[in-house]
Amino acid sequence: MRNQGMGSWPARRARMTPERVALSYRGRDHTYRELCERVNRLACALAASFGVRRGDRVAFLGVNQPSAVETFFAAGLLGAVFVPLNTRLAPPELRYVLQDAEPSVLVLGEERDGDGLPGRHLPARDYETLLASGSPEPVDEPVGHDDVCLIMYTSGTTGHPKGAMLTHGNLTWNTFNLLVDVPLAHDEVVLISAPLFHIAALAQTLVPSVLKGGRVVLEPSFDVERTFDLIESERVTVMFGVPSMFGFLARSPRWDKADLSSLRHLLCGGAPVPEPLIRTYQERGLLFLQGYGMTEAAPGALFLGAERSVEKVGTAGVPHFFSDVRLVAPDGSPARPGEPGELYVRGPNVMPGYWRRPEASAEVLSADGWFRSGDVGVADEDGYVRISDRIKDVIISGGENVYPAEVEGALYEHAAVAECAVIGVPDQKWGEVGKALVVPRPGATAAPEELLKHLDGRLARYKIPKYVEFVAELPKNAAGKLLKAPLRELYGG
Amino acid sequence: MRNQGMGSWPARRARMTPERVALSYRGRDHTYRELCERVNRLACALAASFGVRRGDRVAFLGVNQPSAVETFFAAGLLGAVFVPLNTRLAPPELRYVLQDAEPSVLVLGEERDGDGLPGRHLPARDYETLLASGSPEPVDEPVGHDDVCLIMYTSGTTGHPKGAMLTHGNLTWNTFNLLVDVPLAHDEVVLISAPLFHIAALAQTLVPSVLKGGRVVLEPSFDVERTFDLIESERVTVMFGVPSMFGFLARSPRWDKADLSSLRHLLCGGAPVPEPLIRTYQERGLLFLQGYGMTEAAPGALFLGAERSVEKVGTAGVPHFFSDVRLVAPDGSPARPGEPGELYVRGPNVMPGYWRRPEASAEVLSADGWFRSGDVGVADEDGYVRISDRIKDVIISGGENVYPAEVEGALYEHAAVAECAVIGVPDQKWGEVGKALVVPRPGATAAPEELLKHLDGRLARYKIPKYVEFVAELPKNAAGKLLKAPLRELYGG
Structure with a gap:
């Protein structure tokens, strides 16, 4: 096969x-034979009916279902770029992303319609007919490792989502x-x-x-009871989850008597993993592995392997084999063990940049390939890194990243808001939730509920703060720049 | 690390x-810490004392010993090219290879001296002193996947050995x-x-x-008793061997009572693997895996995985995941299942060419990356390939390739030889051995022993035919070209 990318897998x-x-x-x-045949037919049909060619984007909107998997591989087979959309985004956010990505087609999951979304759509009811119209003749485009495989949108300090481009090589090297x-065997049963x-x-x-x-074993979404059912009935061996998912399982009444004997590897990431949670799983005799990563690194940067998963619990581990991580002190020198430093990542898994955002790309990627994460870590004497803080102010709620600047921007659209700041506060269930601190305009009388209603429909639900608190003023430095650290100290408890 | 190659591993x-x-x-x-430190010091010392720089060659002559491993990685750390020499070569053959490779230094194993060999040497007695003189300061050359990692000499139809260049990427992708x-775990004990x-x-x-x-667990050479001892005492989990090695073990009196319970994967290759041998190991409950490869493909092309190792026994399996294999019929069309075809390999594991031999490289590598193996295979309906013949006439004796043209060339240097041909004949112990068929010059009276003595010292011992037979004539076609097939039929029994 000339195709060296994901589409050929x-x-x-x-x-x-x-x-x-x-x-x-x-x-x-x-079966794999069926998957291969269906992906090939879908690729042919997308090319024939929507004119999808190398470099074109193919978007998907829907929860987990086979068409998501097939669209990912079919796009890769054509050398086209898969753009999976976060189903939790509000309509204006989805429109923004679609206008930025300009896909040739938006493939819709069973539970979605494309009302109000720009571009051409492939509704779920037409999916099988279209797929069946595709030729079974093998497609073999010369796709290489440097070709872009997918674009994943991630918000940031600027407020608007940016599309992180990941190449076929990025995903391959991450694997x-x-x-x-993680010594995955050929007989893993992987619950997604x-x-x-x-x-x-x-x-x-x-x-x-x-x-x-x-x-x-593909599930549309996470559900505690269903997860226990599947682990037991399908004899699941591998599962990935964000900390809140593993927290729900461990706090469930079923936890004690569930048969978890089939599980070989539990992979946890997407947010800081609380130590007690790790210990709960380890005490159960389970291999609970965690790391640290980011969309831009496809995603793995640090990993805490099995051997020292108990001894070094609470750290995110050491750099992956083919990747490098360095911690940079505020003065630009390498941070010494015990000293905090901003975390940079380099390696064949690091993205080439953001889609159509050369300035944003240049801000985070240096000429010699280092990606600036915006997070702060501290390494111990053995090189094991503990993520200690996030320069970017991101709030991670149930595994989703919430960028305060984006939420603040939406709040400012309400007439009653003179000034505002959004911070993360600890939450037993979601890890963190947002809290908005608002200085009202003189004479304005909006209740917290009204501000929350204002955000509803403008932002994805997970981005909407759980708490709104009115305050008389916000702490600032001499230059008038808002200071989040004292805010967190005052209101973050 | 800027170094993405083997040297950084x-x-x-x-x-x-x-x-x-x-x-x-x-x-x-x-330990790995020690290996890392020693490799770094050795790299620094080779640069300082022998001027080794990127692209320079570093040769090694010796049986398996730690300095072989360290020299391999140290060369890679500098971006230099490792050239391991076959210890079985005769002095004129070694001189030929060294003159071709032009290494900056020849590192000698404990059991070797460099008498009569060209270039600068590092004798084993000076090795530790030199290594200790090297700086512990980490070396970090910007070595990429396309840089040449090693040159391995292989003979061929032309008679003279050619250096197959393998890049860091070739070796990485083969891995x-x-x-x-093969799901290697982190706790494998690998007997080499x-x-x-x-x-x-x-x-x-x-x-x-x-x-x-x-x-x-590194051993200077293969020994039956020692192998059983080590499997039992070191609890070996993985072992590679050529078929003759596995044959010696299975025929040993210790076979029946040996404790082989630690073995997880036995990897066999380098020569056609007799089916009865595979079954002997499988009946013992061992996972006996085989494939097909060549130096030029670093080396894996086909592999018969665990799942169908019994059902498809006797075949060399299907192409490796990231590599492609095709079988080409004599008329250039793709061979259909059941039809023999010459085997071509393509993939990120295939060498960029032979060292300083553009013509020889062009003969075997097409512009679109296919390597022509010279071997013939037949695929079944499921794509499992059985290697059926070798176009190149190679004889594989105890895992070593013997090229008849090279042996015939040496025979022709003897005055009594008018014409000759070397063929392979089956051998219980070595798989195959060489048989020379010689038409004597009129009036010449050399005995077979004299011809064998003539070859001794000119050729590596394993290349010297086991049998010499005088014949009145050799079969030829109308154009006078020697026909090996009828020769094998007449004398190959």
Whole structure:
């Protein structure tokens, strides 16, 4: 095959193990042979009916379902770029992303309609007919590792989402980094209930499973009872989750008597993992592995492998084998052990840049390939890094990143808001939730509920603060710049 | 690290697991921290004392010993090219290779002296002193995947050995291909008694072990008793061998009572693997995995994974995940299932060419990246390939390739030889051995023993035919071209 990218993986895997089950969904099994054939037909049909060519974008909006997986691989087969959309985004946010990505087609999941969204759509009711119209003749575009495989949107300090471009090479090398640390076998049963529109589920579970010939048990979303049911009935061996998912499981009444004996590797990431949570799993005799990453690094940067997962609990581990991490002190020198430093990542897994955002790309990527994470870490004498703070002010709520600047921007659109700041406060269930501190305009009388209602529909639900508090003033430095640290001290408890 | 190549692997591994044992040799354990430090010092010392720079060659002559491993990684750290020499070569053959490779230094194993060999030498007695003189300051050359990592000499139809250049990327991708099929864990104990100057031991065992953090038990050479001792005492989990090695073990009186319970994966290759041998191991409950490869593909092309190792026994399997194989019928069309075709390989593991031999490279490498193996295979309906014949006429004796043209060339230097042809004949112990068929010059009276004595010292011992037979004439076609097929039929029994 000339195609060296992700799109060729179903065919490469089907060459080896055509009859193994690739995907189980709602009780139906799809073998690798079927996956390969369906992906090929879909690619041909997308090219024929929507004119999808190399470099074009193919968007997908929907919760986890087989068409999401097939669209990802079919886009790759054509050398086109997969753009998975966060289903939790509000309509204006989705419109913004679609106008930025300009996909040739938006493939819709079963539960979605495309009302009000720009561009051409492929509704779920037409999906099978379109797929069946595609030629079974193998597609083989010369796709290389440097070609862009997907664009994943991530917000940032600027408020507007940016599309992180990940190449086929980025995803491939991330897979190798993972395989060095996690010896996935050929008979893994991989439960995916975290959303595939986030990099972790896609890159840490789906892609490695197809490489090794494992079976993915695909779930539309996470549910505690269903997770226990599936672990027991499907004999799940691998699962990825954000800390809040693992927290829900451990606090469930089923936790004590559930049969978890099939589990080999639990992968946790997407947010800081509380030590007590890790210990709860370790005390159960489970291998609970965590790391640190970001969409821009496809995503793995640091990983705490099995060998020292108990001894170094609470740290995010050491750099992955093929990646490098450095911590830079405020004066630009390398941070010494015990000293905080901003975390930079370099390696074949680091993105080439943001889609159509050369300035934003240049801000985070240096000429020699270092990606500036905006997070602060402290390494111990053995090089194990603890993530201590986030320069970017991001709030991580249930595994979703919430950027205060974006929420503040939406709040400022309300007439009653003179000044505002959004901070994260600890939450037992979600890790963190947002709290908005608002200085009202003189004479304005909006209640907190009214401000929350104002945000509803403008922002994804997970971005909307849980608390709104009116304050007389916000702390600032001499230059008038808002100071978040004292705010967190005053209001973050 | 800027170094993305093999040379950086000890440091990358030491970052993760500094205290794990990398190498056990003669009862002494070397941790990854030690390996990393020693490789770094050696690299600095080779640069300082022998002027080794990027692209320069560093040769090694000796049986398996820690300095072979260290020289391989140290060369890679400098971006220099490792040239391991076959210890079985006769002095004129070694001189030829050294004159072709022009190394900056020849590192000598403990059991060797460099008498009569060209260039500068590093004798074993000076090795530790030199290494200790090297700076511990980390070396970090910007070595990429396209840089040449090593040159391995292989003979061919032309008679003279050619240096197959393998890049860091070639070896890296071969490792990934292997890891897809063989789920190496982090606690493997890898017995290496096959010589590291052949690609299989280096690329299928040493390199993957360092990637995963396994422990290599290094032996200077293969010995049946010692192998059983080590499997039992070191609890060996992985072993590579050529078929004759596995044959010796299975025919040993110790076979029946040996404790082989620690073995997880036996990897066999380098020559056609007899089906009864595979079954002997499988009946013992062992996972006996085989493939097909060549130095030029670093080396894996086909692999028969665990899942169908019994069902498809006798075939060399299907293409590795990231590599492609095609079979080409004599008329240039793709061979259909059941039809023989010449085997071509393409993928990121295929060499860029032979050292300083553009014509020889162009003969075997097409513009679009296909390597022409010279071997013939037949695929079944499932794509499993059985290697059926070798266009190149190569004889594989105890895992060493013997090219008849080279042996015939040496025979022709004897005055009594008018015409000759060397063919392979089956041998219980070595798989194949050479048989020379000689038409004597009119009036000449040389005995077979005299011809064998003539070859001694000119050729490596393993290349010298076991049998010499005088014949009245050799079969030829109308154009006078020697026909080997009827020769094999007449004399190959």
